[in-house]
Amino acid sequence: MRALILNCTLKKSPADSNTQKLADVVGAELGKHGVEVESVRVADLRVEPGVETDMGDDWTAVHEKLLAAEILVVASPTWLGRPSSVAQRVLERMDAMISETGDDDRPVAYDRVAGVVVTGNEDGAHHVISEITGALNDIGYTIPGQAWTYWNMGPGPGPDYSDTDHGHEWSEKTAATMASNLLAVATALAKQPIPA
Known part of the structure; x- marks a missing residue:
């Protein structure tokens, strides 16, 4: 089984990414169960605005990785209480998958x-x-119960994930549960696919 982590930090490599650090906890948990995990930092790529798969940029390669993975993790920082602009762009490009079908005439995001x-x-x-x-979910992905983890300092500005140990134990425990739930449902769907 394969998992793809799309890190939607605003920072390009090699800048430190707090979002990647917590996403890596989920990836490590999946890896313990034999899942092959790949992480992509979207800010390092040329991803144009739009709602098509092939626009002559780097998204086509990301799309291929999406189709090769049974598990997707979208990792985003919070900016002004919202997903990052990179995460929004990822979702807009993934919108094309709604109308894409495989050889079996089923939506490509199913299962x-x-x-x-x-x-x-x-x-x-x-x-x-x-x-x-x-x-x-609109695109066709199945979202298991408690398929998320997060870390923040609460209201107002403060230190970053890398700057403190505050809340790490809870975030990492929740990350382990998230990984387990993703794997359990992905395994179930592999055995019993969603009908066309």
């Missing part, structure tokens, strides 16, 4: 599961989770 990782030194994580999971 795939998705979850969300959110970080930020401000609140708004549940709003970000709701926006991203709602869009992924």
